[in-house]
Amino acid sequence: MGFYEDTEKGYKFCNEGEWEKAHDLFEKVLATQSQAKNEGVDIALLEEIMATVVKPMISSRKEGSRLCEDDAKNRAKALGINSEDVDKIIDKAGENYLHKHESPIMNIVANNPHTQALTLKEIIAEAYFIRGLIFKSKRDHANVLKDFIKAVENNPYDNHALMNLGLANHNNGNYKEAIEDFKNLVQLASDGKIAGDLTIHACKHLSHAYFARGKIEYDKGNYDEAIKDFELALKHNHDDITFEYIEKAKAKKAETSR
Numbered sequence: 001m002g003f004y005e006d007t008e009k010g011y012k013f014c015n016e017g018e019w020e021k022a023h024d025l026f027e028k029v030l031a032t033q034s035q036a037k038n039e040g041v042d043i044a045l046l047e048e049i050m051a052t053v054v055k056p057m058i059s060s061r062k063e064g065s066r067l068c069e070d071d072a073k074n075r076a077k078a079l080g081i082n083s084e085d086v087d088k089i090i091d092k093a094g095e096n097y098l099h100k101h102e103s104p105i106m107n108i109v110a111n112n113p114h115t116q117a118l119t120l121k122e123i124i125a126e127a128y129f130i131r132g133l134i135f136k137s138k139r140d141h142a143n144v145l146k147d148f149i150k151a152v153e154n155n156p157y158d159n160h161a162l163m164n165l166g167l168a169n170h171n172n173g174n175y176k177e178a179i180e181d182f183k184n185l186v187q188l189a190s191d192g193k194i195a196g197d198l199t200i201h202a203c204k205h206l207s208h209a210y211f212a213r214g215k216i217e218y219d220k221g222n223y224d225e226a227i228k229d230f231e232l233a234l235k236h237n238h239d240d241i242t243f244e245y246i247e248k249a250k251a252k253k254a255e256t257s258r
Contacts, residue, residue: 003029003036007046014049019057026050061139068137072130079126080110083134089127093154125155132164144168159185159194166205175213182206207237211245218245223253 006025013022026046029036033043069083076083088108097103100120109115109123118126132147145168151161166181185202188194214229230246233239 002039003032003041004039007036007041014054019054019061023050023054023058026054065137065139068133072133072137075126075130075133078114079123080112080115081108083130086127086131086134089124090131093124093127093150121154122158125151125153125158125161128154129158129161129164132161132168136164136168141168141172145172145174157188157194159189162188162194163202163205166202166209170205170209170212175209175216178209179206179213182209203236207233207235207239207242210236211239211242214245214249218249218252221252221256223249223256227253 006029010022010025010029013019013025026049029041030043030046030050037043072083076086081089085108089105092103092105092108095103097120100106103120105120105123115123128147128151132144132151135141135143135147145165148161148165148168151158152165155161162181162185166178166185169175169178169181182202182205185194186199186206189199189202210229210233214226214233217223217229218226226249227246230242230249234242234246
């Protein structure tokens with residue numbers, strides 16, 4: 001594969017969020033600049049993308065992983081356990097008990113005021129959420145989604161679990177599900193049924209989910225569907241890029257109807 005092809009493949013990795021793979025390919029191209037230039041690679045542009053996009057995104061991702069790990073540890077500490085012990089709780093999660101104190105789960109978590117104030121299902125939900133955060137720090141997207149789904153099933157009013165479930169569906173390309181997750185979060189926040197005012201954040205993520213789904217329809221040439229989703233995205237979060245795509249989709253639709 002030539003340097004021009006490597007560069008194009010690197011750009012594709014950028015679009016897919018595979019920043020480390022893009023970085024490795026771009027480093028390879030930049031190491032042999034004279035040959036790459038001869039093949040038509042824009043070295044100045046590539047250096048700018050590396051400096052302003054790829055490297056910052058890799059640093060941001062590492063920081064995000066660290067924050068997930070810290071959050072998991074802090075939440076586990078609140079239950080009086082280590083983050084590695086959440087599997088013990090989850091293993092017992094399918095066992096039904098009439099009273100919370102009868103469950104062996106209560107032998108795992110510490111006897112502290114925070115734990116005592118939670119229902120058994122809330123403790124189980126928290127265990128799934130903690131493990132989901134650990135998977136998230138490792139970028140294990142499939143297991144992240146599974147655990148956040150279980151967290152919300154056990155505690156449908158946990159704002160952090162709801163938000164992260166929507167993000168997990170979005171990251172897995174499940175835009176229809178992500179839209180429903182964020183719409184649910186917006187409604188619960190508006191109704192005052194969950195703690196904290198997450199309406200603004202939920203609306204922003206809802207907008208991103210609509211835009212992502214609209215972009216898929218746009219790329220497929222389904223301009224009517226794309227315009228609907230872009231307009232819904234704009235309704236929940238004003239964004240110049242979304243507005244531009246609405247205009248582009250309308251122009252494309254006009255072209256194809258001539």
